[in-house]
Amino acid sequence: MASQSFIEVKPDSHFSIHNLPYGVFKPQPDSSARPGVAIGDYVLDLSEIAKAGLFNGPILKDSDCFLQPNLNKLLALGRPAWKEARATLQKLLSSTEATLRDNANLRQKALVPLGKVEMILPIAIGDYTDFFSSMHHAKNCGTIFRGPQNPITPNWFHLPIAYHGRASSIVISGTDIIRPSGQGHPSGNSPPPFGPSQKLDFELEMAAVVGPGNELGKPIDVNQAADHIFGLVLMNDWSARDIQAWEYVPLGPFLGKSFGTTISPWIVTLDALEPFACDAPKQDPHPLPYLAEKISKNYDISLEVQIKPAGQQDSCVITKSNFKHLYWTLTQQLAHHTINGCNLRPGDILGTGTISGPEPESLGCLLELTWNGQKPLSLNGTTRKFLEDGDEVTFTGFCKGNGYNVGFGTCSGKILPSVL
Numbered sequence: 001m002a003s004q005s006f007i008e009v010k011p012d013s014h015f016s017i018h019n020l021p022y023g024v025f026k027p028q029p030d031s032s033a034r035p036g037v038a039i040g041d042y043v044l045d046l047s048e049i050a051k052a053g054l055f056n057g058p059i060l061k062d063s064d065c066f067l068q069p070n071l072n073k074l075l076a077l078g079r080p081a082w083k084e085a086r087a088t089l090q091k092l093l094s095s096t097e098a099t100l101r102d103n104a105n106l107r108q109k110a111l112v113p114l115g116k117v118e119m120i121l122p123i124a125i126g127d128y129t130d131f132f133s134s135m136h137h138a139k140n141c142g143t144i145f146r147g148p149q150n151p152i153t154p155n156w157f158h159l160p161i162a163y164h165g166r167a168s169s170i171v172i173s174g175t176d177i178i179r180p181s182g183q184g185h186p187s188g189n190s191p192p193p194f195g196p197s198q199k200l201d202f203e204l205e206m207a208a209v210v211g212p213g214n215e216l217g218k219p220i221d222v223n224q225a226a227d228h229i230f231g232l233v234l235m236n237d238w239s240a241r242d243i244q245a246w247e248y249v250p251l252g253p254f255l256g257k258s259f260g261t262t263i264s265p266w267i268v269t270l271d272a273l274e275p276f277a278c279d280a281p282k283q284d285p286h287p288l289p290y291l292a293e294k295i296s297k298n299y300d301i302s303l304e305v306q307i308k309p310a311g312q313q314d315s316c317v318i319t320k321s322n323f324k325h326l327y328w329t330l331t332q333q334l335a336h337h338t339i340n341g342c343n344l345r346p347g348d349i350l351g352t353g354t355i356s357g358p359e360p361e362s363l364g365c366l367l368e369l370t371w372n373g374q375k376p377l378s379l380n381g382t383t384r385k386f387l388e389d390g391d392e393v394t395f396t397g398f399c400k401g402n403g404y405n406v407g408f409g410t411c412s413g414k415i416l417p418s419v420l
């Protein structure tokens, strides 16, 4: 495999030739959207590469999947096509390959500085499901809401719990989030209070982007589930804890979470993440046969959350976690989702749930970090129980290779005041 690109990639860049994450961008505000991969400080415009006839492998040579305004068509083609595209692009960008390196005209058309482009949602998302797969997160939430006796409900160890999220309000990193209003828990015999959420939170998550998916009525085997996952993005499942706490019994989260969910623009493929695969935690009790997989895999992805309050220059790191802490794997989540025959479609996304680690410094939301507002966090000379207007929350995630990174860039959003 090519180990170096003719394009300069700085040592701290997330976008080495080992990564090549997929996004969709507009080179100019009035241009059409097209797919690209990030390399160093550039985006390689895949529509130009396709038009130049350089996707010349057997699967992709006559495909128009790179001439689309989203990646859904590529997702539907499945892993053999994804592997072919990766091999083509790694070769094309390598320092020893002349085709693009020595073609000034094509380089001019196909390589666009990252700082100049507008990134847009890379997929048309039909459905969005959010799991609850970190045991540390489940235990902390349960302790906060139900006490320390039996914080984790008995079903949690037998199945990856989830709720159906709202696809229409998924936005790309950089989109402002308006503070939602809603009902809160009443005290005594009073009617429920109504107003702007007083407990606005982030949730540090990642999400799997679904590839080919399955026909209605035909479950996906857990050992084949990885072939249905194109890659991962960072995801912030913004959550209004006061709205959620009142509404979620007995059917689960609704308006406390559906006002906005932010994803990062770059999808890092499972192929790029493979060198960072690690064993998932041992599961006790053993899962039922349909969830028992031959290889139970996580990925070593370092995650970090920063908050920048309004008017301040600097962000403050408030937590550091890692994807490897998840108890239920991506493949178990996907297999469980389809075991009743439910069909997944290309471009669906499956959130992991908040990724909290075991240490107090590795908790994935303010609900846990401040213990439901009881222990304010200090940041840059001020404090936070929950998010305030003007706060900008930024996630980063990356895998550290030997002399290179495979990273996700950032996933950020700023809180605007309520409109009510």
Ligand SMILES: O=C(O)/C=C/C(=O)CC(=O)CC(=O)O
Binding pocket: 130, 131, 132, 138, 141, 142, 145, 203, 237, 239, 244, 353, 354
């Ligand atoms: O355990 C509970 O009753 C509540 C759990 C949560 O509130 C966690 C949550 O918001 C689910 C999620 O990760 O989206």
Ligand SMILES: [Ca+2]
Binding pocket: 130, 131, 203, 205, 237, 351, 353, 354
């Ligand atoms: Ca969530």
Ligand SMILES: [Mg+2]
Binding pocket: 165, 236, 237, 238, 239, 257, 258, 259, 260, 261
């Ligand atoms: Mg959400």
